[in-house]
Amino acid sequence: MHAQMVLFDGFDPLDVVAPYEVLLAGSDFVGGELDVELVSAEGPRAVVSGSPGVTLQATARLDPTKPGYVIVPGAAGPLDGNPDDGVDTIPVLLARFGGTAAVPLVRRALDNPDVTVATVCGGSLALAMAGLLDGRHANTHHLGVDVLEATGAIPVRARVVDDGDLVTAGGVTSGLDLALHLLDRSYGPRIPLAVEELFAYERRGTVWTNTGREPKAV
Secondary structure: EEEEOOOOOOOOOHHHHHHHHHHHHHHHOOOOOEEEEEEOOOOOOOEEEOOOOOEEEOEEEEOOOOEHHHHHEEOOOOOOOHHHOOEEEEEEHHHHHOOOHHHHHHHHHHHHHHHHHEEEEOOOHHHOOOOOOOOHHHHHHHHHHHHHHOOEEEEEEEEEEEEEOOEEOOOOHHHHHHHHHHHHHOOOOOOHHHHHHHHOOOOOOOOOOOOOOOOOOO
């Protein structure tokens, strides 16, 4: 099984590194069965993040045929500023993602029954603005929920939202919980529990799934 962390120019480093380390530790606990790698749509290259001075190396091209997980982070940068003045705000970076070669690859991943696409923070906005999340239950950073809804997605205010072959998480640190949930989905509760103990971290919140009874209005 594979976990492909998708890097793009302007990505948020914590959106990548937090789930990367969780999944890598989980792989150690299952004897290396989970292959965790940093990828880009263009192939091996140095990818500059949205945090000054932070660059990560993609070692392979995103492959939508590999079974497992494709994980898309959000972006880092200023919230406000004039793009005409060369300011790469988070909304600009996420919208720019829609014009990259990553979008058709992620679309193919969503069409592949052996792949689950996951996002951290603004990663879901990047996919939604590219037209990939219409009618899907999802979450994002709380500042972007209105935008998520405007694109046709169905916002759910849970830290992790599991919509089958699409799993999304809220703000930046929720990448930890996302990755632990993915380990639970694939290997059961003992593996993520071992990772929680190793990292001295416990998962937060209830993972939302489209099952069970609807709550009554109170």
